[in-house]
Amino acid sequence: MDIMETVKSAIKQLLANKGRTFLTMLGMFIGVGSVIMIFALGSGFQNFIKSQFVDIGLGVFTVSVKENNDSSLITAEDLELIKGLDGIQCAVRGDDEQVSVINDRGEIFKASMNGVEPQYTSEIEPLKLRAGRNLSERDEQAGSQVIVLADVVGRALFRHTDYEKMVGETFEITVNEQPSTFQIIGIYKTESPENLTQKEAEKYYGRKVLYVPFNALNNLKGANEGVSMIAGIVQDDYDASSTATRIGQVLNRRHHLKDGYTIQTVAQILDMVDSVMSVLTLFISALASISLVVGGVGIMNIMLVTVKERTREIGIRKALGASNKMILRQFIIEALMLTLLAGLIGMMIGYIGAIMIGGMFNIEAEFTIGMIMFATLTSICIGLIFGVYPAYQAARLDPIEALRAE
Structure with missing residues (x-):
């Protein structure tokens, strides 16, 4: 057979x-x-x-202090030195603070507010705007109390989806138990569902969805000699990991530290x-x-x-x-x-x-x-x-x- x-x-x-x-x-x-x-x-x-991650960019990096004390904070001089290193396309300061958002009905939500320089929302983590404009250098220099809001927050605050109408509105944010009024200058797009309950919306507020000028947040928190975090972009023809490592070495040497900073790149996170x-x-x-x-x-x-x-x-x-x-x-x-x-x-x-x-x-x-x-x-x-x-x-x-x- x-x-x-x-x-x-x-x-x-x-x-x-x-x-x-x-x-x-x-x-x-x-x-x-x-x-x-x-x-x-x-x-x-x-x-x-x-x-x-590719949408963000593989050359994006962040540097943050391991112990938040005065000796390790990143100063303006540190930032200028980093900007001058080979392969650095841009570098900006950043900070965040847990705040309370109060709408016109007196409802209070917890949120994370990011104080950033304009290049952060235009180059490092570009925002896709639904309406209005992005943060500008003028906002940063003046420390203006303006805000770029996530669409999910806008929908929960105003209970409608006419984002053009939201631009120009004001609402109250409490920072360090001090209420401050911010004006909305832009609404950016998120991947959140269109219809959220109040509890679901609050879950989205816990994300980094509120962007204000760095100087505005710094003024509300009180002047500081330095920052705990910076972010930037490495040029395409340079290796992001080795460039970020070099930044850490420069900072450790300037602040007389052995290993005082956490360096992360998008490429490392992806790996x-x-x-x-x-x-x-x-x-x-x-x-x-x-x-x-x-x-x-x-x-x-x-x-x-x-x-x-x-x-x-x-x-x-x-x-x-x-x-x-x-x-x-x-x-x-x-x-x-x-x-x-x-x-x-x-x-x-x-x-x-x-x-x-x-x-x-x-x-x-x-x-x-x-x-x-x-x-x-x-x-x-x-x-x-x-x-x-x-x-x-x-x-x-x-x-x-x-x-x-x-």
């Missing part, structure tokens, strides 16, 4: 017991489907995170996210792979039962001249047909599942040729590993004893 005849015979045997075939493959295709789905969603999530996601994906996939082993054991058990049921058939074939090698080949091919079919179904389940779950979270699942190869090779390996023993048992049957079997 040649290979094609053996394959046809294997297909005939599988179709003869459809219910048993399906139940035998169940654990296998659940395992393959789970692994494919996890890999596809993990890869899609990594791409989503990368796209968010860290990649590493964490890769480990997490592999760990979850390893757990899902347990079902592959269970499926393999199930296939071996069913193949052993099949050998027992077909003992007389094996005896007849041997009596007609079939060699041990031919019997071995037939049962291995049957096992491979089972696992390959299960792998194919598993791939389809994983594909559909990843698209459905990804759609729920606005993540585009990514499928690669590597995933298809993984599913195919895994199916072949399981078919061989768990199919060889039953095939060997069938091949070593004594034809005379086999013919006596009922």
Whole structure:
């Protein structure tokens, strides 16, 4: 019997017991489907995170003090020195403060207010404006109490979505228990839902959604000799990580510190996210792979039962001249047909599942040729590993004893 005849015979045997075939493959295709789905969603999530960071820019860096004391604060002289370093496109001061926002109904919400220089919202983390304008150098120099507001905050404050009407309105913000009035000069776009309850809106307020001139926030907090954080951009033809490290060395030397600053670049954060996601994906996939082993054991058990049921058939074939090698080949091919079919179904389940779950979270699942190869090779390996023993048992049957079997 040649290979094609053996394959046809294997297909005939599988179709003869459809219910048993399906139940035998169940654990296998659940395992393959789970692994494919996890890999596809993990890869899609990594791409989503990368796209968010690419929008910000891989050259963006932040420098913050580890211990907020006078000796380590970054001064105006430090900032000017950093701006003069090779590879620095821009560098600005930044600060933030937890504040209370009070609307015209007297409702109070907690929020994080960022005091930044104009280049921050125009270059480092560009805001997509729905209405109005961005912070300007004039606002910064005058320390004007103006604010660029997130659309989610604007909707919750004024209970409408006419952002043009919001520009020019004023509202009260409490900083260090001192109320101050700020005028809205711009509304920027966020990815928040259009309709939020008060509690949901307050969750969004906890993010950095209020931008004011650095000098305005500094004046409200009280004059300070320096700042605890700066941000900037490294030029494209310079390595962001090494340039940021050089900034830390300069600051440590100027302030006589050994390691007084935390330096972070978007590229470093992206590498860290990649590493964490890769480990997490592999760990979850390893757990899902347990079902592959269970499926393999199930296939071996069913193949052993099949050998027992077909003992007389094996005896007849041997009596007609079939060699041990031919019997071995037939049962291995049957096992491979089972696992390959299960792998194919598993791939389809994983594909559909990843698209459905990804759609729920606005993540585009990514499928690669590597995933298809993984599913195919895994199916072949399981078919061989768990199919060889039953095939060997069938091949070593004594034809005379086999013919006596009922």
